[in-house]
Amino acid sequence: MNSAQLSNPVDNRTQILLRLLAIWQGLVAAGAAAGILLALVNPGMAVWTKVLFALILALAAVGSAFSVWLILRRDHRGRVLSLVVNYLAFLVCLLYGMQVLGIFLGIDALAGTFGRGLPFLLGLLVGYLVGAFGDRYDNYPQKQRFYRNAGKIIMVVFGAAALVAMGIFQGLYTLVTRFDNPLPFVLLLGAVLFGVMIWAMWRGPTAEVMGAKSTHAEMLNGLLFLSPNLLGFLFFFAGPLLLSLYTSFTNWDAFGTREWIGLDNYAKIFTLDVKPLDYPEQPWPEVLDATRFDELTRVNIFGKAYVLGAADKLFWLALRNTFVFSILAVPLSVIPALFLANLLNSKLPGMKFFRAVYFLPSIAAVVGVALIWQWLYNAAVGYINYAITSVVNFLNMFPGLTLVDPQVRWLSDTHTALLAVVIMAAWQWIGFNTVLFLAGLQNIPGELYEAATVDGAGKWAKFWNVTLPLLAPTTFFVITTAVINALQLFEQVYVLIPTEPPGGPNNATLSLVLYLYQKGFQRFEQGYASAVAWVLFIVIFAVTLIQYSRQRAGTKAYGG
Amino acid sequence: MKFKASSYRLITFIQKALVYIILTAFAYIMLFPFLFMFSTSLKYQTDTFRYPPRLMPMKQQTVEIEGYDKALPLYYVDYEGQRREFALVQTNIRIGTFADPNNPSVLHDRLMEEVEPTGGSENQATLLWDGEEEKLWDVTVNGKVISMVQLSQTAVGRFVDPADPTASVLQNARTSTPVELPTLRPENYSDVTQLQGLDRSLTNTALVTILVVIGQLITSVMGGYALARLRFPGRDQLFVVYLGTIMIPFVVLITPLYQLMVILGWVDKMAALVIPWIFTAYGTFLMRQFFITIPKEIEEAALIDGASRFQILWRIFIPASVPSLAALATFTFLYAWNSFFWPLVIINTGNRLNHVLTLSLSQLRGRAADNANLVMAGAAIAILPPMIIYILAQRFFVESATSSGVKG
Numbered sequence: 001m002n003s004a005q006l007s008n009p010v011d012n013r014t015q016i017l018l019r020l021l022a023i024w025q026g027l028v029a030a031g032a033a034a035g036i037l038l039a040l041v042n043p044g045m046a047v048w049t050k051v052l053f054a055l056i057l058a059l060a061a062v063g064s065a066f067s068v069w070l071i072l073r074r075d076h077r078g079r080v081l082s083l084v085v086n087y088l089a090f091l092v093c094l095l096y097g098m099q100v101l102g103i104f105l106g107i108d109a110l111a112g113t114f115g116r117g118l119p120f121l122l123g124l125l126v127g128y129l130v131g132a133f134g135d136r137y138d139n140y141p142q143k144q145r146f147y148r149n150a151g152k153i154i155m156v157v158f159g160a161a162a163l164v165a166m167g168i169f170q171g172l173y174t175l176v177t178r179f180d181n182p183l184p185f186v187l188l189l190g191a192v193l194f195g196v197m198i199w200a201m202w203r204g205p206t207a208e209v210m211g212a213k214s215t216h217a218e219m220l221n222g223l224l225f226l227s228p229n230l231l232g233f234l235f236f237f238a239g240p241l242l243l244s245l246y247t248s249f250t251n252w253d254a255f256g257t258r259e260w261i262g263l264d265n266y267a268k269i270f271t272l273d274v275k276p277l278d279y280p281e282q283p284w285p286e287v288l289d290a291t292r293f294d295e296l297t298r299v300n301i302f303g304k305a306y307v308l309g310a311a312d313k314l315f316w317l318a319l320r321n322t323f324v325f326s327i328l329a330v331p332l333s334v335i336p337a338l339f340l341a342n343l344l345n346s347k348l349p350g351m352k353f354f355r356a357v358y359f360l361p362s363i364a365a366v367v368g369v370a371l372i373w374q375w376l377y378n379a380a381v382g383y384i385n386y387a388i389t390s391v392v393n394f395l396n397m398f399p400g401l402t403l404v405d406p407q408v409r410w411l412s413d414t415h416t417a418l419l420a421v422v423i424m425a426a427w428q429w430i431g432f433n434t435v436l437f438l439a440g441l442q443n444i445p446g447e448l449y450e451a452a453t454v455d456g457a458g459k460w461a462k463f464w465n466v467t468l469p470l471l472a473p474t475t476f477f478v479i480t481t482a483v484i485n486a487l488q489l490f491e492q493v494y495v496l497i498p499t500e501p502p503g504g505p506n507n508a509t510l511s512l513v514l515y516l517y518q519k520g521f522q523r524f525e526q527g528y529a530s531a532v533a534w535v536l537f538i539v540i541f542a543v544t545l546i547q548y549s550r551q552r553a554g555t556k557a558y559g560g
Numbered sequence: 561m562k563f564k565a566s567s568y569r570l571i572t573f574i575q576k577a578l579v580y581i582i583l584t585a586f587a588y589i590m591l592f593p594f595l596f597m598f599s600t601s602l603k604y605q606t607d608t609f610r611y612p613p614r615l616m617p618m619k620q621q622t623v624e625i626e627g628y629d630k631a632l633p634l635y636y637v638d639y640e641g642q643r644r645e646f647a648l649v650q651t652n653i654r655i656g657t658f659a660d661p662n663n664p665s666v667l668h669d670r671l672m673e674e675v676e677p678t679g680g681s682e683n684q685a686t687l688l689w690d691g692e693e694e695k696l697w698d699v700t701v702n703g704k705v706i707s708m709v710q711l712s713q714t715a716v717g718r719f720v721d722p723a724d725p726t727a728s729v730l731q732n733a734r735t736s737t738p739v740e741l742p743t744l745r746p747e748n749y750s751d752v753t754q755l756q757g758l759d760r761s762l763t764n765t766a767l768v769t770i771l772v773v774i775g776q777l778i779t780s781v782m783g784g785y786a787l788a789r790l791r792f793p794g795r796d797q798l799f800v801v802y803l804g805t806i807m808i809p810f811v812v813l814i815t816p817l818y819q820l821m822v823i824l825g826w827v828d829k830m831a832a833l834v835i836p837w838i839f840t841a842y843g844t845f846l847m848r849q850f851f852i853t854i855p856k857e858i859e860e861a862a863l864i865d866g867a868s869r870f871q872i873l874w875r876i877f878i879p880a881s882v883p884s885l886a887a888l889a890t891f892t893f894l895y896a897w898n899s900f901f902w903p904l905v906i907i908n909t910g911n912r913l914n915h916v917l918t919l920s921l922s923q924l925r926g927r928a929a930d931n932a933n934l935v936m937a938g939a940a941i942a943i944l945p946p947m948i949i950y951i952l953a954q955r956f957f958v959e960s961a962t963s964s965g966v967k968g
Contacts, residue, residue, distance in 0.1 A: 107829070
């Protein structure tokens with residue numbers, strides 16, 4: 001021990017810094033504790049934010065206090081703890097400072113001037129290309145260096161020009177004027193202080209004194225590298241997810257009211273009532289409680305009529321439509337895709353071209369695609385009805401046939417509106433599924449087919465006994481993705497069939513997500529919308545689980 | 561033997577031909593809506609309502625004739641047994657078909673201004689005809705005036721020869737074939753840009769997409785590297801959590817994320833379109849899956865040489881994973897460029913300055929409901945940029961689709 005200290009003496013500076021760090025962590029702990037008190041007595045905060053703040057600050061306080069003790073004992077965990085607390089506090093100060101200064105909202109202002117800078121950004125690309133051009137001269141280092149430097153200069157010049165064109169000076173000026181109250185100063189000072197403390201703890205000599213090993217460095221690096229993603233993910237994903245669960249038990253209206261109402265939202269969604277009818281045409285208010293229920297459907301069992309009432313009729317309609325859509329759209333986009341992928345796998349020339357063409361619809365915005373199909377579906381001058389009319393006329397040329405042109409009013413007829421959405425969605429998804437199937441097919445080893453040929457298997461036998469079983473993982477993935485997408489049907493309906501409220505003629509195309517949108521963002525019943533969202537999530541989750549277990553059972557059967 | 565070989569060749573030829581026919585038919589179905597979009601976006605509005613529909617944008621030709629203040633539309637007419645191009649100078653000329661009650665099988669067509677009501681317009685004489693009281697008209701036939709009943713009436717137009725305006729023909733204007741030439745109307749694009757402020761929407765979308773792609777690449781590469789290569793406690797559990805959350809649909813998040821935006825004051829702001837989308841589990845997962853395939857030896861050698869982790873990531877991992885990065889970038893690009901639900905929720909319909917393209921398009925649908933040409937031009941503006949990038953970098957699009965699950 002003694003000899004180790006002699007050979008590696010702790011220099012004065014590190015000693016002072018470590019003492020400073022211990023004091024700093026003590027101060028942070030005290031500050032966080034004071035913050036808890038302030039948060040708890042603050043009348044302006046909602047209960048759940050109070051709890052959240054107190055919890056975070058308590059963690060910071062305990063962590064800091066504990067790290068003081070550990071730092072004094074030269075325990076490496078103290079270094080980790082101190083670094084983590086200071087890093088998080090640094091981020092909070094920095095990001096909150098940016099928020100206070102309006103830097104995030106500055107994107108709006110940037111959007112106004114961004115167009116002016118765009119041509120210069122193309123210059124950046126040119127500079128990059130010039131630099132990359134130099135790579136061709138691997139044997140002439142001088143030429144290569146020239147091109148690389150020229151590329152760099154072009155990029156710097158155009159980058160600076162782009163910044164100026166986008167109004168960086170104006171932006172900086174606006175930023176300076178925002179420093180008109182102490183808060184940004186305090187936050188920036190905090191960020192600087194925490195940053196200095198991080199540096200003091202991170203630097204090599206301090207790490208050595210604290211007994212850091214290479215695994216520790218790896219761990220800290222790992223946390224540091226993951227932190228942007230993890231923290232953003234927690235803040236924008238995990239946090240809201242929990243908030244959503246909480247909201248689904250409240251009656252929040254997005255403005256003020258937020259009362260805990262327990263399971264009421266879910267109860268309203270699922271409450272159904274079945275009552276016998278005296279005669280099949282009996283009006284439903286005579287048997288159902290008209291203040292709570294609405295007629296959903298009537299059924300006839302053994303000559304006796306019943307009426308099924310629901311507390312939230314639209315939810316059940318939306319659920320039915322969503323299911324019908326999925327049951328139609330998934331096979332319609334998966335089966336042709338499987339067929340096409342098998343054709344494309346036939347090693348004939350030109351297959352890449354067809355693959356590219358089939359994939360094209362899936363890169364287009366659903367909004368744009370829906371606008372196109374809206375005109376294709378046009379009852380009077382649309383191509384789809386024109387095609388039907390042409391086919392009918394052609395068939396009528398055969399003697400004995402007198403088909404009637406249906407003249408379908410695709411988007412305004414309650415019977416065809418959902419079908420119209422199905423066709424459009426399937427059209428857009430086929431190419432994507434084809435590409436997935438094709439990739440799966442190309443993973444199947446060719447020897448298996450050769451073996452099957454030797455065994456005398458025909459094309460169909462090969463397809464059923466070789467292709468399908470080996471393609472099972474791909475099929476599972478394709479179907480799962482398609483079902484999950486289908487259950488989230490929204491944009492297609494919203495744009496293709498514009499009704500107010502959205503949902504198509506007589507709610508014929510009302511999907512669950514559309515219903516959620518109506519409830520949450522048109523009537524601002526956010527609590528109820530959250531409950532609907534969770535029901536949808538459970539449905540999606542259940543579908544995935546069923547498919548997954550089937551899939552496992554299936555592969556086991558094939559394996560045996 | 562020989563016969564058998566040739567018939568085998570024939571069968572394979574037919575099979576191949578069949579494959580190409582089916583593939584071409586599907587390709588046509590896949591491409592047709594886009595063809596329709598581009599052709600309609602270059603049409604004149606009147607041309608969009610034509611039935612039967614056609615793809616080629618056409619415009620009716622007009623001609624200036626002295627004595628008429630407006631340009632006159634040209635039609636094909638039958639003139640003295642020839643098919644000629646005549647200009648329509650007058651419409652809604654009414655022609656009556658008359659018949660003598662005593663000789664109803666012979667019909668007489670006369671301009672309505674050439675016939676007179678029998679007995680004057682004040683008290684026109686009538687006749688019981690087919691059980692109904694019909695008015696009688698004085699029609700001149702071969703110089704003789706006969707009282708006739710009117711059987712029907714049509715409206716026709718008068719067409720004249722542009723070269724010789726005295727030569728004229730009466731013909732039904734609605735059933736006449738107009739003289740048309742293929743004519744493009746690229747002004748649709750500028751018109752729709754002005755109508756809906758699409759230029760601003762376009763730069764907004766570009767800005768949002770660029771920021772989201774860059775931000776997501778940075779956080780995904782860093783996070784993926786940490787999850788693939790750096791050991792720290794809880795790493796594998798975290799990875800499982802990441803994997804599980806990929807499955808959670810966005811719709812569950814939409815209400816709470818909206819609430820978070822309310823708290824942050826980002827409602828109706830473009831920050832809401834950018835910042836939350838920089839952090840995704842999917843990108844991190846994708847990069848982790850790729851980084852884990854890079855051999856460890858290179859990294860260890862660099863570490864011994866004293867390289868920092870950032871240097872290793874920048875100098876070794878990123879250059880080695882350009883195709884994966886490109887695949888993630890294209891995936892993110894498409895997602896950001898095409899996203900609609902979230903902008904619809906977070907950006908107010910009145911705040912046009914913050915609209916992205918998809919949002920503007922959904923509004924355009926209502927504003928230009930009868931102008932298919934303008935709507936299609938708008939759709940083309942939204943669809944073209946991804947399409948161009950797709951044509952240039954097709955490989956990465958396909959890779960981003962397949963890397964999402966099949967190969968992983």
